[in-house]
Amino acid sequence: MMRQITDTILMVRPVGFRMNEQTAVNNYFQTKLEGDDINEIATQEFDIFVEKLRYVGVNVVVVDDVPEDDTPDSIFPNNWVSFHENGQVALFPMFAENRRKERRLEYFAELEEAGFKITDIVDYTIAEEDDVFLEGTGSLILDRVNQKAYCAISPRADEELLIEFCEDFEFTPVIFNSYQTVGDKRLPIYHTNVMMCIADEFAVICLDTIDDKKERKNVVKHLKMDGKEIISITEQQMHEFAGNMLQVQGAEGKKYLVMSARAHRSLTDEQVKSIEKHCEILSSEIQTIETCGGGSARCMMAEVFLPKA
Template sequence: MRQITDTILMVRPVAFRMNEQTAVNNYFQKQLEGEDINALATKEFDEFVEKLRSVGVNVIVVDDREKDNTPDSIFPNNWVSFHENGNVGLFPMFAENRRKERRMEYFAKLEEAGFKIANIVDYTAAEEDDLFLEGTGSLLLDRVNQKAYCAISPRADEELLIEFCEDFEFTPVIFNAYQSVGDKRLPIYHTNVMMCLGEEFAVICLDTIDNKSEKKNVIKHLKDDGKEIISISEKQMHEFAGNMLQVQGAEGKKYLVMSARAHRSLTKDQIASIEKHCEILSSEIQTIETCGGGSARCMMAEVFLPKAN
């Protein structure tokens, strides 16, 4: 099994803006006034894709369509996951206007690119019961050690997580993660804003796990699997320093992909710890982060599918 891939699916936006339906529990989102938000986001998107391609990452770009009015389509990792055995997970989404993001023609594009889809495992019926599990936003998958780290939230239901783990043969590592909003501690909407799993390391905001035994359990799993733990502060998490993804470029070279904002927030020691394992690749995506409340990792759906013979 591989933990990282050299192929990424990304969706170019056409209706990007702050999504009022997700803002109710995504405390990272903010409104930007008086700009053509979609034009700014598209420019950031295209520059980001170019940076990935320049180091040899295979980026398959698909275009959103205006008629769907999907402001968050730029974050495809929330509705789909791709696996080495050819299985695809389809996930139930909290916001109604995000459900239109699930478009089967994207799979045809992957098949045209030579990938094989064997089976689609569809959890979307859970939306009828107001139960959600938002893909690799909610699920931090250690594909090699077959563990799924998940912070329970309104967008990550525990029973659905367990069902996914049974279907895909992962062991669940369940915890609660909180962020300070005003004078309250509120659940973090997606696990992947406080945690990133690389091949040999994990970047994680342990300060968000308030329960000591849950925190110990997460640390134990990471250490048992030989991961170096690189801790970030809650302040750095708010700069999207947890929202990173390790990918593979040309000639097997590895990169940790993040936003320029996340990169700027890191200390010299944290950067040195990361660079022991791989190079850092960062891109300026300020508009996307501010309005979307998601960052670099959310924009990349990793493709692990087998190649068709």
């Protein structure tokens, strides 16, 4: 039986964090902050977040970025890699050229030293030569138990490459379009994981972003078919990163839904109760990371499902 949640995550400590001008062209969640201490503040937020995860028993493998590569978004490793229970690792093509340097295979050696087994690397990065992208579990919301891959098509999520991934890893694609209001326009949401999170027994999703009624109905159908309680959030809550969550496992098998403090504050009492029927909420203040990076708690965690050696 496949697992939906894991007790091990890979996280990358930042060294040159700032707003990435190359991703800002289609990530409308980013805002530039002034000051010379942005990376220092982001690192403090990162370390406190890691400490909270470790305190409840989550196994966090922290690796350090290198300053000479100029990789402002390396704090978001889930966009370039995914780890699977059969020992396979997928490497994904990235939209921004300066994000491609984030793919550091030496991180895999650290996982192997931690006792995990890697049997094969499935590399999709050649697609970058054709300007085709699929940004990992930013683009793909994986229901690993029911073997479905939910994906909102965008400049960072190519439909044909999604289907290729699903064929290779035996997932059924659930494809739709998701939009946010920017000025007076409806524009594609850059990553599916800002509007959708799938946990073991429930899903948090901003259905209002799926403008096409048939597509929305199809997503709901799949979630209900697989027994997920649907917890709907508004588009305003999505902009507070309430869709960017990840369920993890701590000590003694206890489950937590991890999110930012900003996302947590945006939830209604009813939404909190719905979540807490299934697991505890763990939140941390990562305001600087969210503001400059345009990503939140889920983006910072690459789940490790690899088998033990």
